Amino acid sequence: MIEKPFGHDLESARSLNTLLCSLFEENQIYRIDHYLGKEAVQNIMAFRFANSILEPIWNRNYIQHVQISVSEQIGVGSRGQFYEGAGVLRYMIQNHVLQLLCLIAMENPVSFQADEVRNRKVDVLKSMRRFEADEIKRNAVRGQYGEGWVEGEKVPGYRNEKDVDPKSNTETFAALKFLSTIGAGTVFHFTSDQARDFIVRIQLFRSNFGMCLIWFFQKRQLIIGDKTAW
DSSP states (O other), X not given: OOOSSOSSSHHHHHHHHHHHHHHSOGGGOOOOOGGGGSHHHHHHHHHHHTOTTTGGGOSTTTEEEEEEEEEOSSOOGGGHHHHHTTHXXXXXXXXXXXXXXXXXXXXXXXXXXHHHHHHHHHHHHHHBOOOOGGGHHHHEEEEXXXXXXXXXXXXXXXXXXXXXXTTOOOOSEEEEEEEETTTTTEEEEEEESSOSEEEEXXXXXXXXXXXXXXXXXXXXXEXXXXXXXX
């Protein structure tokens, strides 16, 4: 069993994958993101593809942008040593958040067989426009949480947590904006920290709805997520 993060950079991840594929056939390797086991995540595909109201408007003509927020109130706690070697980008963004993105943005699969669903997810990832070096500062922000108060209790900042370097530069928060060519330019906004709960807000255009749909979506938003995150 190999736990995330899968390698410490792209080269090491590729080397690790090459090693696995030299020992096993691909159909013998079980690749799993446990975040997909969350009930709210499992419901996304049914919510999208089996809903006669939403399925026809789930495209660039009706969706202005998508916001995916994954967060929680607690700090890293006893996970300081692990978090120092991962950070939120590798701990949350590259796996859990991108899985949510793929479920939201993927085209309707021909079937719900594992390989077919995976291929539609890969299409989404391949469609993401890569940033040029001078675009990163305009589309990505990294940060750490400081000391403060949560529900009436004082809590330490990240650098004061157990097993964390007092001069650590590891990010515990990230906000990013991506542009997908699927849907001819849908914009996706991500925010994440060391999180368990998620909310997906799909912002709709006002002008493209009939009166009944304007009444149904008063704030022009579809909201999907854990009840605890609302």
